[in-house]
Amino acid sequence: MPRPLVAHIDLSALRHNLGVARRHAPQSHTMAVIKANGYGHGVLRAARALEAAEGFAVLNVSEAVALREAGFKQTILLLEGFFSADELSALAEHRLASVVHCAEQIEMLEASGLSVKLDIFLKINTGMNRLGFKPEAFTAALDRLQSCPAVGTITLMTHFASADEASGIAAQLACFDSLAAGREMPRCLANSAAILRHPAAHGDWVRPGIMLYGSSPFADESAASLGLEPVMTLRSRIIAVQELDAGDAVGYGATYRAAKPMRVGIVACGYADGYPRHAPTGTPVLVDGTRSRTLGRVSMDMLCVDLTGIAGARIGSPVTLWGKGLAVDEVAAAAGTISYELLCALAARVPVVED
Numbered sequence: 001m002p003r004p005l006v007a008h009i010d011l012s013a014l015r016h017n018l019g020v021a022r023r024h025a026p027q028s029h030t031m032a033v034i035k036a037n038g039y040g041h042g043v044l045r046a047a048r049a050l051e052a053a054e055g056f057a058v059l060n061v062s063e064a065v066a067l068r069e070a071g072f073k074q075t076i077l078l079l080e081g082f083f084s085a086d087e088l089s090a091l092a093e094h095r096l097a098s099v100v101h102c103a104e105q106i107e108m109l110e111a112s113g114l115s116v117k118l119d120i121f122l123k124i125n126t127g128m129n130r131l132g133f134k135p136e137a138f139t140a141a142l143d144r145l146q147s148c149p150a151v152g153t154i155t156l157m158t159h160f161a162s163a164d165e166a167s168g169i170a171a172q173l174a175c176f177d178s179l180a181a182g183r184e185m186p187r188c189l190a191n192s193a194a195i196l197r198h199p200a201a202h203g204d205w206v207r208p209g210i211m212l213y214g215s216s217p218f219a220d221e222s223a224a225s226l227g228l229e230p231v232m233t234l235r236s237r238i239i240a241v242q243e244l245d246a247g248d249a250v251g252y253g254a255t256y257r258a259a260k261p262m263r264v265g266i267v268a269c270g271y272a273d274g275y276p277r278h279a280p281t282g283t284p285v286l287v288d289g290t291r292s293r294t295l296g297r298v299s300m301d302m303l304c305v306d307l308t309g310i311a312g313a314r315i316g317s318p319v320t321l322w323g324k325g326l327a328v329d330e331v332a333a334a335a336g337t338i339s340y341e342l343l344c345a346l347a348a349r350v351p352v353v354e355d
């Protein structure tokens, strides 16, 4: 039998979650965000399950070309645009839409001599201060793009820093609206959090990411209460059982020490699989369907779980690290991070099964 760690990807849950996004923003086209290898789920696998989306957003030309070669006809948007002028011919050949966020990219378009018109998403920096033109530079950038022969449709775009938090999007949305006012141009603003909580930001295109994968963008609201279904379930099995005496420790650094005799399960899953090494003792885990906790440090290929009260647990017992029955958001919170990081970090060595 092979090593028992497997990531199960539920394609019908992906489709279901796309439906949730669409129902929240029924007037908008959906640009399914499948960057970072589809948040760890596989970029082509995610695209196939999400084929009802009107568009896909990725980071690299190579991913975009792979989608075209797999037959996808939708809009494909490069979220950071092109990184150098030598990518422009591939954009033209494969009809890839591009973010333009800086003057250097406009210069490359002007100098390109392209005979094909590229669709552009003009990114405005409304306060996140990561990518985009500042409000005072916006009009000049737009004028240059509008008079550039290599530019086709221009969509106005921004990205929210705090759509998932109480501080919200009001200031950024007001800034965007004041710049977009009176212009007959499509608009693209909302990430998952804004789709779910800020209808005023829906615009012509929405950009759902994390919600498609069945995870909540909010710290104060669960995915289940949002009607989202988990897509990735990371499953393994117990490969050894240790009987500890009072005072015995388990794992590197001996950070967990038994107060009384107890049984510990050793699970085939470690940080080289993408499980977070910084998950402390107490991180939730399901053993044989029963909720338990991790003990001690996560090692490269294994981690330890508490078998107290799970009398039937033995070598071969199933373990769920996250997914169905145990929200990845809960595991992420226990490890001091967000589900995005856990999902994206799924290692290439973990076999994937679609169900």
Ligand SMILES: *Cc1c(COP(=O)(O)O)cnc(C)c1O
Pocket: 033, 035, 079, 159, 190, 191, 192, 193, 207, 208, 209, 210, 211, 217
């Ligand atoms: C990643 C990303 C998204 C998706 O964000 P989620 O929080 O995962 O919904 C949307 N827009 C941009 C520009 C992004 O980089």
